[in-house]
Amino acid sequence: MPADPAAIDIVIPTRDRGHLIAATIHSILSSSQSHFQLWIVDQSEDELTATSVAAIAGQDARVHYLHATPHGSNWARNVGASTGRGDYILFTDDDCLVSPDWVNSMVQELATNGTSAVFGQILPIPAGATEGRPVDQKTTQALPIALKDEPQREVYEGNRFNLGFGHGANMGLTRRTYQRIGGFDNLLAAGGALRSWPERDLGYRILLRGGRIVYTPKALVYHRHWRGWEELRRTYRNYGIGTGAAVAKYIRSGDWAAIYLLLEWFVGQGLRPMLSGLLKWHSYRKIVAGGLQLIYPWVGLVQSLRYPVDREHILYLPEWPESI
Template identity: 35%
Template structure:
């Protein structure tokens, strides 16, 4: 892994209400190649609309913005959105469930070779899109780029952000690095790379039986296939802290269960790499618990719930695969 120091962005976070809608048409379009931005959502139309508005207020915009909506019912207001800029908005409502399935649907629907993906509860810096795509162009066709994710101030009492990536240091990741660095909710890649590794595993991710770690899995497969993951801190977006404190433990359970499924997918007595990672993920939380319980009780309890989720997810994945294997054996008789 190679790292070089970069400076922090000098631009402050600009919320959508800070720039008038009339400014959109006066922004200068830069010479980026055609690119598709994919945003997947389910039953969060307000958050989604505000994310889209934030993107369209940027200094540069994607050639097309694809909305994959898995909501119970379609949202006509989203379907009729127009950008007023050189960005086509395509709204695709689907009966399917699961974030990974939605992202794969968006990848298949995209018309361009360069793809970007973000979540539906983000605000972006004005320079974000151009910074992300240029980082990908500068990294070559065997790289995937992810960027900085900062939390907003809580929007509700006890509001929190499940994950964020605040580092200001550019990094290049190759091979087995002992951790997970790709943020599925903030990434850019060439379609050819995603196709080569099979896209997102639809058994993982929000809405699936193993409701997290879909990006961990994709990142691992990319690195195993010899691709690089580039962390570009100049590409900055903000993850909104809209989840209330009552949702914290459920989020930790979901993340743990998804992580357990991810670990179990690669467990093998012939290759102990993922087993060692899983053991360390559990043990370092056990070791820090006596100290953390005094400093941050909620986080300490969240660690215990996360560990329970890992064990549940690992067991469930192994049991599911055993049933599939047994069913295949019976079918051959």
């Protein structure tokens, strides 16, 4: 295990969650591994997050505050990762709490020869563990967001279309991998122009280059399910847009087989949830969420044509320059 505090960077992208960020930071500072640097990359429109982080940073030199232009969570991840210098880069979200052994478990996997990235287990925060507005439990059970509760370790390697390894709320990379793939796609994440598909896009590009991704249940993060129905519907719509945009990027980079990902999405995230919403959950909302996955990938595919593609790193670039 690295003893140098500069060997591990932890990055939290955040926006307008000043009421939650302190709990996330304190859970990390309570880790059994104390040698790391923590980067809070804030895209908030108010000062609440800056104030909360400053109070903690004044007591702990490992905590660093960075303000970034609000271009999305992947933009913030890139800012934090490029500012740090650690050999290992870990990521979680501002609505999560990490377990005491989270840092150790993530780095132990990343330190294994040949491992490019690691994802960990994500469970709901136990009821009563945090304050906040109540959520519709029936809706969140039928439409889970960012959960991964598989009990067995799993290795993903060789198949670039096997993207079920986990979520960005519990994710880590070696710096070598981060640099090799060109970082995160700034447009494919929450708040980005092409919405949300960050961890799957990252995993696809790692696996395409022959990398290895490990899922470990030992690295445990608790995720706060705060979304109501309107927010869930917006989130599922954004997933659909991101899917279409990601597949379009892969095709434009020469991987026509990526059409498989779109077909798999239509079945696994569209038709199957619609059927289970009808027959198992008796949930109109689950049916709607599935239906969104049959429509919005096409929206993302069309919208993505506004942006050129870096075919080497398979990343979207800013919009095409206007013709003179």
